[in-house]
Amino acid sequence: xxxxxxxxLLDWYDRHARRLPWRVSTGERPDPYRVWLSEVMLQQTTTxxxxxxxxxxxxxxxxxxxxxxxxxxxxxxxxxxxxxxSRARNLxxxxxxxxxxxxxxxxxxxxxALPGVGDYTAAAVAAIAFGRRAxxxxxxxxxxxxxxxxxxxxxxxxxxxxxxxxxxxTPGKRAGDFAQAMMDLGATICTARDAKCLLCPLQSxxxxxxxxxxxxxxxxxxxxxxxxxxxxxxxxxxxxxVWLVTRxxxxxxxxxxxxxDDGWLARADGHGEAPLAGAWKAAGVVRHGFTxxxxxxxxxxxxxxxxxxxxxxxxxLERLDEAGLPTLFAKAAExxxxxxxxxxxx
DNA sequence: AAAACGTGGCT
DNA sequence: TAGCCAAGTTT
Numbered sequence: 274x275x276x277x278x279x280x281x282l283l284d285w286y287d288r289h290a291r292r293l294p295w296r297v298s299t300g301e302r303p304d305p306y307r308v309w310l311s312e313v314m315l316q317q318t319t320t321x322x323x324x325x326x327x328x329x330x331x332x333x334x335x336x337x338x339x340x341x342x343x344x345x346x347x348x349x350x351x352x353x354x355x356x357x358x359s360r361a362r363n364l365x366x367x368x369x370x371x372x373x374x375x376x377x378x379x380x381x382x383x384x385x386a387l388p389g390v391g392d393y394t395a396a397a398v399a400a401i402a403f404g405r406r407a408x409x410x411x412x413x414x415x416x417x418x419x420x421x422x423x424x425x426x427x428x429x430x431x432x433x434x435x436x437x438x439x440x441x442x443t444p445g446k447r448a449g450d451f452a453q454a455m456m457d458l459g460a461t462i463c464t465a466r467d468a469k470c471l472l473c474p475l476q477s478x479x480x481x482x483x484x485x486x487x488x489x490x491x492x493x494x495x496x497x498x499x500x501x502x503x504x505x506x507x508x509x510x511x512x513x514x515v516w517l518v519t520r521x522x523x524x525x526x527x528x529x530x531x532x533x534d535d536g537w538l539a540r541a542d543g544h545g546e547a548p549l550a551g552a553w554k555a556a557g558v559v560r561h562g563f564t565x566x567x568x569x570x571x572x573x574x575x576x577x578x579x580x581x582x583x584x585x586x587x588x589x590l591e592r593l594d595e596a597g598l599p600t601l602f603a604k605a606a607e608x609x610x611x612x613x614x615x616x617x618x619x
Numbered sequence: 620a621a622a623a624c625g626t627g628g629c630t
Numbered sequence: 631t632a633g634c635c636a637a638g639t640t641t
Contacts, residue, residue, distance in 0.1 A: 315637040322627065322636085356625030359640075391639045411637045429620095456637055465635060466630075496634090525624070539623075564624055600626060 279444040285474035286454035305377040305402040306337040312394045341372035350597025363389030379403045401449035409452035413459025419491035423480035427492040501567045504537025508574040514587035551577035557608040561601045572605045
């Protein structure tokens with residue numbers, strides 16, 4: 274009897290599984306909270322970027338009940354720098370829902386109903402935390418399956434065919450290991466820029482390898498160019514404190530603390546007008562890339578006695594690293610403070 | 620259903 | 631370097 278694809282893959286996984294902070298040793302039942310938390314953090318985010326955040330979150334909030342009891346603001350600040358901030362807001366909502374339920378749903382459908390849990394995450398948690406058979410499809414699995422079956426339809430159109438193919442090779446047992454094995458294979462052997470076919474446990478079954486050009490798959494639609502936007506952020510300082518605002522809950526950097534700005538958007542440049550009349554001085558420019566546009570953000574500092582209108586707070590400079598500024602504004606602040614220390618030395 | 624939504628690392 | 635890419639979800 275010949276080994277199935279899943280047998281070959283699971284044997285490989287038993288020897289080559291990556292060791293990651295959110296994984297447990299073979300045979301141990303993982304904590305659903307840690308599985309869910311890691312999966313949400315890993316959405317569109319590399320394992321290297323996630324590791325320190327996962328450590329910090331699990332140290333500070335060891336259980337879903339602890340996280341449910343945390344102020345949303347504290348969770349948002351702890352998430353600062355990781356990106357896709359709606360994840361943090363949904364994380365709190367989901368934790369509170371789970372706490373109300375008395376524990377995590379143990380089915381894919383139940384998990385899928387939680388905020389911030391989509392098809393991928395529901396399947397991954399059902400499989401990894403609860404051992405349920407689920408078809409787990411992330412970018413790794415998409416790539417591996419597209420190559421295994423030489424699926425020539427461009428993404429995202431190929432998604433249906435990929436799901437059907439993934440379903441046929443997903444085993445009923447060791448569902449969580451199989452899912453993680455596919456992802457490890459995609460992350461270490463069958464990568465986007467390379468295909469180490471000689472090391473691949475599925476090499477003899479792979480159609481793309483048989484065709485001699487594995488990197489041809491998956492075929493992708495061409496992407497649009499990202500526009501370049503310009504805008505300004507404003508640094509208003511008084512008594513060793515800087516004026517910070519909280520951005521609207523939805524949209525770009527939603528719910529995060531920030532420097533006041535001139536209204537730049539993904540679709541429009543900033544208007545350039547400052548929130549206070551008075552003397553402003555250019556303090557530098559920060560380049561920052563978002564998913565769908567690039568931003569050239571000028572930073573202006575204020576020399577005057579005025580107080581900004583509207584909501585905001587004076588944040589002590591010595592505790593600025595606790596403000597939970599997203600990377601864009603952390604860069605802007607760094608630019609102001611670095612320039613100042615240089616000035617001081619001159 | 621296409622577009623919005625962050626960031627850092629790698630080539 | 632400029633672009634590509636990473637354990638996607640929401641609207």
